Amino acid sequence: GWLPKWGYGTVETNIMTGDPVTPFLTNAYQQGLLKGYEERAYKALRKNADGVPPAGSPAVGREANEEYIADGFAPYVKGRPHAKPGDSDYDHGASATLEYALSDAMLAQMARDLGHHADAVRYAARAQNYRRVFDASTGFFRARDASGAFTGPADPAQSEGFHEGTSWQYQWLVPQDLPGMVDMIGGKQAANDRLDSFFAYADLLKDPAKTARETWVNGPYAYYNADKYNPQNEPDLIAPYTYLSTGQPWKTTDVVHAALTLFTDGPTGMTGNDDLGTMSA
Template identity: 95%
Template sequence: MAISVIRIDEESGWLPKWGYGTVETNIMTGDPVTPFLTNAYQQGLLKGWEERAYRALKKNADGVPPAGSPAVGREANKEYIAGGFAPYIKGRPHAKPGDSDYDHGASATLEYALSDAMLAEMARDLGHDADAARYAARAQNYRKIFDASTGFFRARDTSGAFTGPADPAQSEGFHEGTSWQYQWLVPQDLPGMISLIGGKQAANDRLDSFFAYDRLVADPAKTAREVWVNGPYAYYNADKYNPQNEPDLIAPYTYLSTGQPWKTTDVVHAALTLFTDTPTGMTGNDDLGTMSAWNVLSSIGVFPVQPGYDTWGLSTPVFERVDLTLDRRYYPRGSLTITAPGTSDGNRYVQAARVDGSPYGRTYLTTDALRHLTSLAFTVGAQPSAWGTAAEAGPPALN
């Protein structure tokens, strides 16, 4: 699939945003192809194709498709590269079918910056040091749309002025979400973003409000269904987590970076109550398997928390034992067993973790580490513990 995406660029002139058969639909915004291909690269799936993939990604990251191309690519890239943000232009006519980054300038800025961070890592690995430095600098562009007066991200117009309602729950310029829900889409530099909003305590307070944490602990399933969920396509005018759509799917794992990893488990397990084996058991729009994948990975306690990179956050599995058979071309050990004896709703907090029998205190693993493990074992209990709370325990900033 990844190689097919590269061939689409070589045969059509540009990487797809949302290819559907032989048609480029240009649905959604941002730059989803960069995390997709850089993740494939990090997983070892582009052997022999690395430079071809990089050339296509660099062209996509630094330019805009010509008028004759069906692709829109990074439609607002000229403004983004010049000023560090994609402007929000309400009601701008669409030059091509599909969605427009100008309609969603704030979220497009966050997505461009995230993609730049991932491309910086790939460039560095391949020896393109000047490109790596340039993309790493651009990865900090999330700061350009931070409004210090509100403490939230906010859209800017073509003049650079903040625009739309100051209330982050009523914000404009975010695709299928609000500033509250896009707040956490800075996995390339969570420490930097947390610093912007006032440090770990301020971040934890905001996360607790976002997840309605006190109500969640008292009644997880009711909170998920009555506080978080307001209809399958109710994307706007909200200050709470939306577990039915993509913009904040990694948000529960932010607690891994704020020193309170047990809250990740609380939130994840509450969200998992939305998935059942009934006709209404798939929450929201599955979007080609996205929600299903979130459900499966979160259930086994290993979830990719930095798109396009090789960082996997850890939380308490809902199963006592999971046996994974892995492709030996990429995982030499061929299998991974994850255990959490006694795990249950009342016994859901990690007390300790071991990898291949050795104590492990961090709240994440890398793909390289997973490739060479045969066992990941959790000891669980009824109360939160100090596991994973050390200063260096959380996922690292990338660049």
């Protein structure tokens, strides 16, 4: 069998893209929740990371894995017919690449712990594939088409190929190599300037709640055409903690406190979709 992407009860929905099962299970392993099943879980994760489920399987897995392994990125192929029900990684090649690379980094750690050293080296190298979708001419991540050319609008706020978000919001999804990502966009000062703009930090200091409600959040499903933080969806939930790696940790506190004004125990205490518990948690 194959690992699920977005299981709902006993049904594989194939909703969402990327490779969410690998962070889920490797994190469970790190917490000791797979005790006695480590090798069995690793075998399933390795199969998922290195292959694509066949047509007869209900699972879609890493749908763009063949191209990702060969070329270092999942291509964005606009309008490609879906082979199976659910979402398609080809519709969101840029964000799928970032998610595959992050999953590879986490699987590399598990492989190293279990003594699979050759696998660990291979996955750690693939974890650097986030660099393959960085467009130096814009200074942001950008989708590539099947030929390898960057595609879609150059403006990162209008970017295509990112699932429920923009290049601005996915910019920070490189926890496996934050120093490398920060260096790529010009160093710590450049990263801090970009973060300050992303969070509307000057406005946030004056009125955190207003900034969160009026600048960050423009509607429960307003995912696109944005250059600001979106705390009502998963892609950039990790973003405030980037300040911890750029020398300005107090700003993480300021941003998180502002975000908390959106989540209360009242009728409007959650800004968007519960998403199987992530946002309400």
